[in-house]
Every structure is written in structure tokens, then in C-alpha cells.
Amino acid sequence: MAERRVIGPTAWLVGGAGLFIGSAAAWLVSQGNPGNMGLCIACFLRDITGFFVGGSTNQAAVAYIRPEIIGIILGALGAAIATKEFKPRGGSSTLLRFLLGFIFMSSALVFLGCTVRVWVRLGGGDLTALWGIVGIIAGVVAGIFVLKSGYNLGRAKGLPAWTGWIVPAIAIVLLAFALLTQFSGKPDFATLTPANGKAVVPGEVVVTTDGTVIKPADATLVDGAVVAADGTVLADADKVAATKPMPGGKRAPLFISLLAGLAIGVVAQRSRFCSIGGIRDAILIRRFDLLFGVVGLVIGATVVNMLFGQYNLGFEGQPVAHNDILGNMAAMFIAALSALMLGGCPLRQMIMGSEGDADGASAVVGMVVGAGFTHWAGIASSPAGLTDRAWPALAVFAVILAVIAFAKRVRIA
Amino acid sequence: MKEVDARGLSCPMPLMLTKKALEDGPAEVLVHADSGTSKQNVVGFLSDQGYTVSVEQDGEEYRIKGVRA
Numbered sequence: 001m002a003e004r005r006v007i008g009p010t011a012w013l014v015g016g017a018g019l020f021i022g023s024a025a026a027w028l029v030s031q032g033n034p035g036n037m038g039l040c041i042a043c044f045l046r047d048i049t050g051f052f053v054g055g056s057t058n059q060a061a062v063a064y065i066r067p068e069i070i071g072i073i074l075g076a077l078g079a080a081i082a083t084k085e086f087k088p089r090g091g092s093s094t095l096l097r098f099l100l101g102f103i104f105m106s107s108a109l110v111f112l113g114c115t116v117r118v119w120v121r122l123g124g125g126d127l128t129a130l131w132g133i134v135g136i137i138a139g140v141v142a143g144i145f146v147l148k149s150g151y152n153l154g155r156a157k158g159l160p161a162w163t164g165w166i167v168p169a170i171a172i173v174l175l176a177f178a179l180l181t182q183f184s185g186k187p188d189f190a191t192l193t194p195a196n197g198k199a200v201v202p203g204e205v206v207v208t209t210d211g212t213v214i215k216p217a218d219a220t221l222v223d224g225a226v227v228a229a230d231g232t233v234l235a236d237a238d239k240v241a242a243t244k245p246m247p248g249g250k251r252a253p254l255f256i257s258l259l260a261g262l263a264i265g266v267v268a269q270r271s272r273f274c275s276i277g278g279i280r281d282a283i284l285i286r287r288f289d290l291l292f293g294v295v296g297l298v299i300g301a302t303v304v305n306m307l308f309g310q311y312n313l314g315f316e317g318q319p320v321a322h323n324d325i326l327g328n329m330a331a332m333f334i335a336a337l338s339a340l341m342l343g344g345c346p347l348r349q350m351i352m353g354s355e356g357d358a359d360g361a362s363a364v365v366g367m368v369v370g371a372g373f374t375h376w377a378g379i380a381s382s383p384a385g386l387t388d389r390a391w392p393a394l395a396v397f398a399v400i401l402a403v404i405a406f407a408k409r410v411r412i413a
Numbered sequence: 414m415k416e417v418d419a420r421g422l423s424c425p426m427p428l429m430l431t432k433k434a435l436e437d438g439p440a441e442v443l444v445h446a447d448s449g450t451s452k453q454n455v456v457g458f459l460s461d462q463g464y465t466v467s468v469e470q471d472g473e474e475y476r477i478k479g480v481r482a
Contacts, residue, residue: 004461004462004463005460005461006461007461008457008458008460008461009457010453010457080449083449085448085449087447087448087473089421089447089448092421092422092423147425147426147429152422152423152426153423154421155420155421155422156421156422156423157421158447158473272450272453272454274424277424277425280425281425281428284425284428284429285425285428285429285432285458287428287457287458287461289457342423343423343424343425343426344423344424348424352450355448355449357448359423
């Protein structure tokens with residue numbers, strides 16, 4: 001009998017994909033994306049939600065159509081068509097997948113990043129990501145227990161071909177809005193975080209990093225302080241200097257983001273890169289190929305961050321992160337468990353949605369809706385830490401996941 | 414020959430079922446799959462387990478046959 005391997009040839013494919021994705025993510029930061037957020041599926045979907053409904057959901061700081069998302073969808077679509085893997089299908093507990101996507105997003109926004117960004121953060125030297133990774137491992141172990149108890153969401157079936165074009169059509173509509181906003185201004189209903197905008201007094205005093213006062217309209221910058229027309233100091237120079245730019249206002253140029261997204265979409269579709277599947281497969285079936293993906297991602301991000309002088313090792317002062325140890329662990333525990341119950345991480349769900357999988361698309365729609373809800377309800381964290389509502393929300397999510405896990409023990413054989 | 418129906422199942426069910434089918438070391442195993450992801454995963458897993466793998470495509474379905482080397 002031939003020798004058994006625990007590391008097969010696909011390990012290098014997935015590892016190379018991770019290396020590329022991590023490098024691209026770090027490079028996108030050098031091009032203008034938020035720190036350690038060159039690529040984050042949860043954050044970027046959330047920003048898109050912010051663009052459309054941010055005025056009602058308290059998302060002024062995180063409102064922008066991230067072209068990376070459009071690129072990923074279209075890149076994966078192209079790769080799937082070219083390899084005859086574009087197969088419209090669905091019907092595997094579609095509504096539950098919406099709910100799992102919703103819960104995933106909400107808990108990711110308590111952590112401040114999805115199961116992809118946690119590795120991107122680690123690759124930038126952000127050691128608070130380690131608490132998230134502990135949470136992911138615990139969530140995967142819990143998920144494996146759930147899987148072994150017989151949980152599954154049932155079989156998907158083939159769907160009419162046209163249904164597979166719904167997700168690409170949405171991507172094209174998003175692209176139209178992004179181009180419209182770029183070249184002739186945002187539509188009235190939309191919310192757009194000003195480029196490099198700093199909310200010195202949220203909602204009232206907004207300046208940009210180059211010193212333009214955006215709000216109030218009649219205020220000016222005098223020696224670094226924001227001064228109203230009547231001479232009242234609205235924010236002193238120290239406060240202006242200490243305020244960090246809003247994440248939604250930090251962005252790489254549109255076409256750079258779009259092209260990077262396209263490349264990431266192709267690479268992720270071909271390699272089946274998954275940000276949680278590696279840990280799952282290593283524990284569940286002792287297969288380590290997918291694990292090379294996240295290892296490659298961390299190496300790629302680390303190297304490129306160091307090359308661009310963006311690497312900052314430590315627990316304190318990390319961009320768009322907080323150091324609430326238990327909060328980080330619990331949030332990523334819920335996120336990883338819901339992703340495991342979906343069958344893959346948010347990037348995988350988006351890739352599957354682009355291949356025509358209505359169930360993957362449903363999870364992504366759940367994430368988009370969940371993002372709006374999480375900000376509207378004040379559950380999303382900020383760099384200051386968790387809000388009072390985060391723990392009750394995580395507890396409710398844990399109960400819902402337990403109920404789904406218990407209810408969906410279905411015989412499939 | 415052991416047979417596994419992994420059609421329409423999310424990760425990691427195709428691999429879990431295939432792994433289960435290999436428990437008593439069958440000389441041959443046939444896995445039915447219908448997505449590129451499960452095909453790639455099952456092919457990789459079977460060859461890692463020492464099986465010689467061949468894939469036949471029939472419409473929407475992949476028939477992945479493993480013969481113990």
C-alpha cells in the first residue's frame with residue numbers, strides 16, 4: 001500500500017494562494033486602505049451597507065462601496081466559468097444560512113474583523129489578533145462537535161441557470177454606483193465617509209488629514225484648531241491631531257482596489273482558500289493542506305508590511321482593533337462556529353455565491369443585513385472596546401447557534 | 414466497492430463521509446460529487462490516503478474513483 005500523506009500537493013497551491021492574498025492585503029494598505037485592513041470581507045461588506053443605509057444605521061464612519069468586493073465576485077465568476085464550475089445551485093437550508101451569515105457578521109464586528117482579517121492583523125504585528133485566533137480554534141472545536149453529532153444543512157440541488165447571474169448582476173450594480181460616486185458625486189440617499197476624513201466630534205466636526213474642514217461648513221482651521229465663523233473653538237489642535245481617520249475614508253484608488261479584488265477572486269476560487277477550513281480539517285480529518293493557506297497569508301502579509309514599513313508588533317495602539325481579551329475570544333468563537341456551520345469562511349461564501357451557489361449568496365446577504373443591524377443596534381465595537389450591548393448579543397447568538405445545531409441533525413446517507 | 418454520495422453537501426461533509434467510507438480500508442471507493450471544491454478536496458484526500466484516483470464527469474456530476482494502490 002502506498003504511503004499515507006498528511007500534506008498533499010494541494011498544500012502548496014493553497015499556501016501560494018494565501019501568500020498572494022496576504023501580500024495583496026498588506027500592499028492595499030500601502031495604497032490607502034485602513035491599517036491591517038487591506039482585505040476584510042466583513043468590514044468591506046459592512047462599508048457597502050453603510051453606503052446605502054448608513055444614514056439610518058449610524059455608519060457615517062464606515063460608508064463606502066469597497067471595489068475589492070466587486071472584484072472578488074467578478075474574478076471568481078470568471079474563474080468559475082473558465083473552468084466549467086459555474087453551477088447555479090441552492091436549497092440547502094437557505095434561510096438558516098442567511099441567519100448564520102447575520103450572526104457571523106455581528107460577532108465579527110464585535111471583534112473588529114472577520115476570520116480573514118484576523119490573519120491579516122497578525123501579519124501586521126497586531127498581537128491582539130491572537131485572542132481572536134484562540135476564539136477561532138475554540139469555535140472550530142465546538143463546530144466539529146456539532147458536525148460529529150450529525151448536524152448538516154442538507155443537500156443543495158441544481159437551480160435554473162439564470163439564478164446564478166443574480167450575484168454578478170448585483171456586483172455590476174455596485175460597480176455602477178461606485179463609478180457614479182467617483183466621477184459625479186454620491187447619490188443623495190447614500191452615505192459616503194469623506195476620503196481621509198477625521199470625525200473630531202462625531203457628526204459635528206469633521207476634517208480631513210490634509211486640513212480641509214468638511215463640517216461645519218463655515219468653520220476654518222486656525223493653527224490646527226477648528227474654529228467656527230463666530231470665533232468659537234469647536235475642537236482644539238491637540239484633539240484634531242489625536243483623532244484618527246475614519247476607516248471608511250481610508251481607501252486605495254478605485255481601480256487599484258478593483259484589480260486587486262479581481263486577482264484575489266480568481267486565486268481564491270481556484271485554490272479553495274478558506275480562513276477557517278485549515279484548522280477544521282487539521283483537527284477533524286488530519287489533513288493539513290488548507291492550513292497552509294492561512295500560514296501563507298500571515299507570511300505574505302508580514303513580509304509586505306515590513307517592506308512598506310507598516311509592521312508594528314504589539315498589543316497596544318493597533319489600527320481598528322481593541323485589546324479586550326475575553327471579548328475578542330468570545331466574538332471570534334461565535335464567528336468561527338457560525339462559519340463552520342455554514343461550511344466555510346465569509347470569503348468562501350462569497351466565492352461560492354459567485355459560482356452560482358444561492359446558499360453561499362444567502363449567507364453573504366445575511367452578513368450585509370447583519371452589518372446594518374449591528375451598527376444600528378450599537379453592538380459593533382470600536383477601538384475603545386466592546387459596547388455594553390456586545391455581551392448580551394453574543395449570548396443570544398450562542399443560544400441561536402445551539403438551537404440550529406440541535407435542530408439540524410439530519411440523516412443524509 | 415464502497416460508494417459515497419456527496420452531492421449537494423457543504424464542506425466538510427464530502428470529506429467526512431469519504432473518510433468514514435475508508436475506515437475498513439476498502440480496495441475501491443466511488444464518490445459522487447457535484448462541485449469543483451468537493452471534487453478537489455476528495456481527490457486530494459483519496460490520493461493522500463494512498464489511493465489511485467480517476468475522475469469521470471457526467472453532466473453536473475463528478476464520479477471520483479479511488480483504487481487502493
